[in-house]
Amino acid sequence: MITVDQKITPLSITVTHAGILDRSCARRRVGYITSWGKQPFRDDQADKLTHLVFAFFVVDSDGSVKLEGDAAKERLEHVKEVGPGGCPSIKGPHFQVAARHPDLKLLYAVGGWENSQYFSVLTADHSRRSILISNLIKALKEYGFDGIDIDWEYPVTGGAIEGTPADRRNYVNLMRELRNELRELEEETGRPYLISFAGAAGHWVLKPGYDLQQLMKYCDFVNVMSYDYFGAWSSKWGAYTGPPAPLNFAMPKKFSGRMNVHATMKDYSCQIKATTVSKCPGAPKMPSSGEEGLAAKTSYYYCSYSTPNPPKFQINMGVPFYGRFWKNVGDAVDSTDDMWRTATATNSEGTKFEGGDVQWRDLHTKFDASKTKFHHGAKAPFIWLPEQKTFVGYENSDSLKHKVEYIVENNIGGVMIWAIDFDDDQGTLLNSAASDSLCSPSTKSFSYKCSPVDDKRWWTYDDNEELAGMCGKSAPLIDGYYPVCDPDDPGHACCGKFGYCGSGAEFCSCPECIDYGTDPNLILKEPVKPSQKITWYTADAGEGKRGRCGRDVPPMEGEAPTCNPDDANAHCCSNGGYCGNSKEHCECVGCVDFAKQRDFKYKPLEWWTFGENPANVGRCGYDAPRLSTGKIPKCDPDSESFCCSNSGYCGKGEQYCTCLGCVDFKANPGYEY
Incomplete structure (x- = not known):
């Protein structure tokens, strides 16, 4: 059944394939289930979800798409029974539950951290994209899925294998051509198909790799991987402890303010800007009889909003059903805050850290959860075990409650879960993430204050460690502009009186301070160069x-x-x-x-200064030591001692200015000895 995510008005029409049949709830609840997992998919989980994504199918170097490994095949064992629309339905030991919930949309994901190495070459030109798309659709038809989720980690930069600058454009080409092929399939089968993709959390990966405005023209929604901000990575950044998905910025000074879910949600919302579209090119005439008319159609095209606000309803906030831990952890960075610590590296280069991840279902048996503390600033739980020098950051019901409230308050499209099979048998986390509160109406259409510029006009550590954080008219220029502060970084959004970016009263509230976070349009205040x-x-x-x-x-x-x-x-x-x-x-x-x-x-220096020689300051005339230029020194006409006496000293008054042989340089600035 085709559903509509937004209410239709004369000025705003958005048609997508995604949605919730319960019209009282307009938000998605997307759950990933892993191909290698052992936990069965249950009816109580299906009741909570609108979309289930099977991860992963494998993409090979020749563009083939397949299940790999006996565990994955067993997980998705199927028979080709004819279902609604003449397509096979998914059945088997793990997906019989899905068959009992026909309103649950089933997608399969390709890619992931360990299988994105071929996307760059497979999308480089139309012929190779055609091969990949053909195989993607072949798997879709063979297994009877409702859609495809592309998890390219990551186009251009930030992945296990670096891409190329062309990836950004080619990703859009892939989505556009995939959408065109699915439209043809929709006409054949009489059923709609979904396209979604998993999006990076970090702006340093998102901005260069994802053309969100173009991608969202062809995709139904994006599952933002708004987690893994902190972890025991194999890099210098692996030293810093923290929760995998802090909701808010609450780090000590000098730390990035973008390492949190709020900053990522704002980044996506501001980048997905609407374009005015009166009619989707090539689309069938839109019915005028409301939802009944829409439901009668078998094929729809994506139409972007014709409103000034980005369609945040296409964004799903990702939440992790797992935690991350560090060993060899030392003292807190801030003695008043137990959460932010640093770990000691296990190698001399300082890039290897002992730690890992732990699923929610195993967390309480591996760590002493009675030591849990809740960080009210970041809205995240953590465990600090000083005797073992171990830190654990994770997600629980309390933190998920705050995330649901944020989704509703900011009118985000829904929640995405990685992964539902990490939950316990009681469904503790799923019950919180997909609670009825998620269906509460939002009073806000758009709550973020977006930067008015697309280019970066602030210094970061990636640009130059010595210039990082400098701002104001006395700072060195960046690309010809006076540097400002990043309005999307709550830790460094204000330019203080001494020309450095930061937060708090000393940076944001002084008479000379400039708060770009509160008013990003100050970036455009002249002169900008x-x-x-x-x-x-x-x-x-x-x-x-x-x-x-x-x-x-x-x-x-x-x-x-x-x-x-x-x-x-x-x-x-x-x-x-x-x-x-x-x-x-x-x-x-x-x-x-x-x-x-x-x-x-x-004017050229014509008198002695302290910088030249302190011992000669105040000397003038023929008897005074000559300047470095060889000239006879004068007196500064703009100073308090503007006359040279006949004894060769600068001063003022009759004995310096009107005596025989005296020279008044204020009255005679052009006088030459």
Whole structure:
């Protein structure tokens, strides 16, 4: 039966194959079941789910798609009985339950972490994509599935094997061509078919590898793998303990604020931007008789929203039914917070850490769960066993309750579970993740504040460890722009008065602070690029130069450095040679306001300064030591000592300015000895 995910209005039509037959609940409950698992699929699980995804079928280098291994074949043993629409239905020792629940949609997944190595080459051109798609559909028809889930980990970068930049475009081509082939199959069989894909959690993988706006034109929904933010990985990042799926940012200072579910959900929601579509190209005329008219159709095409908000209903939040643990764990990073710790590596390179994963059904027998603590900031449970130097982060009913509330509050499309066979026999976690609360209506259409730019205008550790976190008009430029702070990183969304990104009052609430998280549009506040050639020292200039100006500072390209006229906090140079915005910087004798005098240039040095030689400061005239240029030193006309006495000293008053042989350089700035 064809279902509709959203209510039809004259201005907004979205047709997909995915949905829940119970019209009182408009959110998906997608559960993966593993091909290698031993736990049977049960009726009580089927009652809780809208979609079941069998993972994995294997993709080979020639584009063939098959079940591999006796366990997987036994798991999906089938007979070709004719079912609704003339297609075979899945039956067998593990899927007889599914046959008793005809409203449950069955998909199979291909790929995964250990079988994504061929996607890059198999999608590189149309002919190879055609072979792969033909085999994907062959398996779909042979086993009678309702759809296909592509789990490419990952296009372009971040996977076990690195891809190529072309993967991003070719992934869209794969989905478009697969959708076209499924449309033809729909016309033959009279039944709809689904396409979904598993999406990366990390923005450093998501942005370069996934063209979400284009992918969602051809896919019914995305199962976001919003977990595995922390684990005992074989890299330097494996040292940091934490829960596999913290809901909120709650890490110590200097840690990334993107390592949490909220940041990932925001990232997806903001990237999936709607395009105005009045009619889907090639689609049949949309019926005007409501849901009955829709149900009468046998083939539908995806139509994107014609509203200003991204269709968050295509997003499913992934939740893990497992935990991750570390051994050889040391003290907490913050003594007031037990969760965030570091583990000691087992190799000299500092890249190997002892640990692993544990399924929920086994967690309580492997670890002392009575030591569980709940981190109220991250909304995640953890176990810390100091005697064993062991840390365990995991998911439980309490943390899942908070995730369900988040899904409802932010109007996310549903929940995805990896994997239902990791649950205990009582269905403890599934009952929480797929509770009736998930069906509560949302009062929000779109709650996120998205960045107004697609490019990155902030420094990160991946760019340059020394420049990471620098921001403001005094920071070094990034791609020609004044660097700002990442509005999607709650740990570093504010630019503080000293030109560094962070969080808290010292970065977000001071008069000079800029909070990009609260108002991302501040990124576009002019000027976003320098209005003139840079003649001032930026924050990376080195010790003793940052914020300095005038003749007493080492020159830049042979000229005295200025202050940035675009910097509201430091556009004036004091007579002491420091940039700022106070009266002492802008209105004193010898001060220069570069915002008002943008073309001001310091004249060549004609008098002694402390930077040149402190012992000669104040000396002038024929008897004074010559400057490094060989010239006779004068007195600074903009200083308090603007006259040279006949005895060769700078000062003011009659004995310096009006005596015989005295020179008043303020009255005669062009005087030459």
